[in-house]
């Protein structure tokens with residue numbers, strides 16, 4: 001037998017259910033940890049069942065409160081659906097005594113709002129702190145063509161069609177046979193290994209026997225089911241014992257400073273220097289300190305992620321997670337705004353913008369880093385700030401022009 005296998009992640013929608021713990025046990029018996037996309041109304045009914053899954057190392061994601069089609073909702077209604085469920089999921093994690101590793105969202109019916117509402121919903125999700133699942137190695141052309149590689153919501157590469165079981169169990173042989181098909185560019189690529197990794201979608205409410213049979217059939221495929229990478233990345237404040245690993249990283253990616261200065265920084269602003277670890281591996285850092293100009297503000301001085309794209313956690317939204325952890329730390333310390341100077345780089349500027357930062361200043365500097373000019377963009381609109389930035393570069397003949405970004409975390 002060929003030992004080529006590919007990686008797969010299992011996502012299960014419309015959780016939890018009354019017999020949820022049994023289903024979690026079935027997965028555990030097969031060594032699979034799943035992402036369960038939960039409905040708020042079911043979390044209200046089965047909180048203990050949901051907490052059980054969390055304690056077993058599964059992940060709960062948000063699937064709205066009561067499963068509406070999002071293309072039929074206003075943005076306010078969409079926010080209400082999502083927020084209500086977020087509060088319930090946070091409660092479950094608290095109840096389970098487990099830190100919530102990630103905020104993931106899947107649209108009911110995979111209805112992402114359609115052309116009219118898609119962009120608005122994506123920025124709503126971003127603004128609410130959702131993160132792209134960032135499953136690596138999804139190489140289907142259709143996946144990219146449909147833009148899934150850039151979206152916040154979690155799609156799937158293989159839909160088991162198990163939702164058809166609501167019409168009766170007679171459909172089950174057809175669902176099982178479908179897994180044997182080889183149509184990778186039409187969403188049926190389980191048998192192509194090596195090939196694209198897979199995100200498999202099932203439903204939590206299907207008959208229990210069908211649930212087991214579908215799982216068993218999946219395990220005959222050349223797939224290695226992995227726990228979501230988010231479980232292995234943890235963000236925490238650094239302390240002085242992290243000198244040996246965090247300080248060289250900072251010197252390589254951001255500011256160079258002596259070990260003594262670094263230790264003083266960490267001592268003075270404990271809690272505003274955070275690091276993301278994947279096991280023992282340092283995946284990224286973020287740090288800052290109280291503003292010297294405004295009592296209610298904190299300066300974000302540096303943020304960087306390990307750029308080695310071979311790392312299993314590469315391109316999993318760790319930068320955004322670090323940013324949100326920093327914002328939380330600032331909020332807890334009473335800071336009402338966060339200010340940062342972006343690198344003179346469209347990619348970095350886009351990163352801040354997509355995380356809810358808006359430009360509040362433009363600074364032109366010469367090659368020695370001396371400030372040549374500074375101005376406030378006329379309005380918060382991205383285009384006008386970008387245009388003024390380029391104009392200022394020409395007017396002052398600057399070596400670099402930087403945008404100053406600000407965010408008021410709520």
Ligand SMILES: [Zn+2]
Pocket residue numbers: 013014063067107108109
């Ligand atoms: Zn659903």
